[in-house]
Amino acid sequence: MPDATGLELIAAAVRERLGDETVVGTDYHREQAMLEVAPGSVHDTIAYLKEEADEPFELLMSLHGCDYFPAEPRLGVHYQLLAMQRTDRLGVKTRVGVEEPRVPTIVDLYSGADFQEREVFDMFGVVFDGHPDLRRILMPEDYEGHPQRRDFPMGGEPVLFTFNEHEIPRWYE
Amino acid sequence: MEVTRRPVEGGDDLRIRQLRARQMLRGELEGEDLDRYMEERVGLTTLEKAQNWARANAPWPLTFGLACCAIEMISVVGSPRMDAARFGAEVFRASPRQADMIILSGRVSVKMAPVIRRIYDQMLEPKWVISMGACASSAGMFNNYALVAGADKFLPVDVYVPGCPPRPEALMYGIIKLQNKIKGQPDLGWRERYHAQGTEELA
Numbered sequence: 001m002p003d004a005t006g007l008e009l010i011a012a013a014v015r016e017r018l019g020d021e022t023v024v025g026t027d028y029h030r031e032q033a034m035l036e037v038a039p040g041s042v043h044d045t046i047a048y049l050k051e052e053a054d055e056p057f058e059l060l061m062s063l064h065g066c067d068y069f070p071a072e073p074r075l076g077v078h079y080q081l082l083a084m085q086r087t088d089r090l091g092v093k094t095r096v097g098v099e100e101p102r103v104p105t106i107v108d109l110y111s112g113a114d115f116q117e118r119e120v121f122d123m124f125g126v127v128f129d130g131h132p133d134l135r136r137i138l139m140p141e142d143y144e145g146h147p148q149r150r151d152f153p154m155g156g157e158p159v160l161f162t163f164n165e166h167e168i169p170r171w172y173e
Numbered sequence: 174m175e176v177t178r179r180p181v182e183g184g185d186d187l188r189i190r191q192l193r194a195r196q197m198l199r200g201e202l203e204g205e206d207l208d209r210y211m212e213e214r215v216g217l218t219t220l221e222k223a224q225n226w227a228r229a230n231a232p233w234p235l236t237f238g239l240a241c242c243a244i245e246m247i248s249v250v251g252s253p254r255m256d257a258a259r260f261g262a263e264v265f266r267a268s269p270r271q272a273d274m275i276i277l278s279g280r281v282s283v284k285m286a287p288v289i290r291r292i293y294d295q296m297l298e299p300k301w302v303i304s305m306g307a308c309a310s311s312a313g314m315f316n317n318y319a320l321v322a323g324a325d326k327f328l329p330v331d332v333y334v335p336g337c338p339p340r341p342e343a344l345m346y347g348i349i350k351l352q353n354k355i356k357g358q359p360d361l362g363w364r365e366r367y368h369a370q371g372t373e374e375l376a
Contacts, residue, residue, distance in 0.1 A: 138284075138319075139283070139284065139319070140283060140284045143283075147318050147319070152318075153318075154316070154317050154318065155316075155317050155318030155319075156312065156315070156316030156317045156318065156320075156322065157312065157316060157322045159316065
């Protein structure tokens with residue numbers, strides 16, 4: 001786990017390599033390092049961290065999404081990178097809004113990101129540019145809506161108790 | 174060792190029956206005699222009763238484990254301790270065309286429901302459904318967008334086995350209840366004993 005200074009060094013190296021506007025911020029909290037980047041430069045950042053950095057992170061541990069509603073920009077995509085020999089983890093995150101939820105795909109770097117990006121698309125609605133087969137993976141193909149967003153209702157049925165069992169119509173009525 | 178000799182009980186009756194049996198074996202009984210013989214010896218069963226008995230004692234389940242309840246189903250089928258084969262569920266057929274009974278064990282998700290329906294449609298009549306576990310009977314512990322709240326929304330279910338997961342003995346009891354239902358003797362059990370009113374049982 002890079003410590004706070006290590007994280008700043010990584011951020012500085014990324015800025016130097018890819019431009020100042022790439023890195024939006026860094027976050028070091030409870031010994032977890034998180035690098036926040038602009039959505040358009042996700043692919044280049046992760047390619048840099050995978051191969052060219054001084055201490056490269058060669059394994060993608062996780063790719064998942066998050067909904068920061070009501071804080072804007074609303075949808076976040078988080079990447080967890082792991083360096084196995086040094087047992088180092090680094091988090092990279094981007095945040096996009098609902099109106100333009102496009103993030104470049106990293107399937108060409110890590111083929112395991114295929115299904116994980118499909119899941120983020122299914123659950124949050126983030127569209128990954130360049131993904132070979134972006135369709136729903138957990139919900140049925142013709143489902144509408146993105147269930148893990150915070151304003152999506154939880155669904156299900158009203159629970160029958162004795163006090164309301166006569167008000168709720170059953171399926172056979 | 175003491176040997177007691179007794180005359181055979183039944184007397185003339187038995188002699189007549191023996192003669193009739195010998196005639197039957199030789200194929201000498203015709204028409205009315207044959208009908209009477211059948212009625213007496215085969216125990217007054219109608220063809221349907223016999224057919225139900227045969228069907229009930231050999232329900233072949235379809236392997237359909239969906240989730241955690243499938244583990245308990247496996248222990249009913251596979252383990253020598255609780256064995257479903259002694260009740261006739263001899264083999265778990267993998268093809269729906271060869272199976273009589275489908276045991277829905279586990280959560281039924283929205284994506285899986287049409288698949289289950291299609292497999293149910295592929296089974297040949299007569300077919301029965303056992304809904305095993307809480308998640309297949311109602312939504313179980315879940316109440317969300319991803320699960321169908323009970324398999325009876327798209328399938329006719331014959332026996333519900335509650336539990337999370339139900340014990341293998343409970344599933345066996347469910348299979349036996351289904352057997353009784355097939356034979357035409359649905360178990361009323363507790364409903365009679367406790368005069369159940371206001372609770373609904375829909376077949």
